[in-house]
Amino acid sequence: MGVFPSAETGTKPYATALTYDIESALAGNALLDGVSKAAVADCLYDLLPNVIGGIPVGTVKTWVSRAQFAQLVERVYLDFDFNYHAWLENMDKAFASWKQANQPV
Numbered sequence: 001m002g003v004f005p006s007a008e009t010g011t012k013p014y015a016t017a018l019t020y021d022i023e024s025a026l027a028g029n030a031l032l033d034g035v036s037k038a039a040v041a042d043c044l045y046d047l048l049p050n051v052i053g054g055i056p057v058g059t060v061k062t063w064v065s066r067a068q069f070a071q072l073v074e075r076v077y078l079d080f081d082f083n084y085h086a087w088l089e090n091m092d093k094a095f096a097s098w099k100q101a102n103q104p105v
Contacts, residue, residue: 042066
């Protein structure tokens with residue numbers, strides 16, 4: 001049996017889904033770690049439409065320069081990354097507690 005119980009073993013199939021969620025999150029974070037946030041910001045800035053749901057978001061470009069937008073994207077990424085790593089640490093601790101509580105007798 002693997003680290004997580006699985007549907008095949010007949011124990012808590014939700015744990016299998018959790019395994020895939022964590023693996024997906026790790027893979028997504030690994031992809032973002034190597035990406036230039038300035039390049040992402042440039043693409044997002046260029047992709048801003050003039051209007052979203054009747055709100056003239058295109059006017060944002062009037063007040064927010066490309067450089068300011070790049071700083072905003074970088075800040076959002078850093079905040080997300082910090083919270084993401086804290087979440088992973090909490091998940092590791094929760095799993096260790098669960099594993100200890102569910103040791104075979």
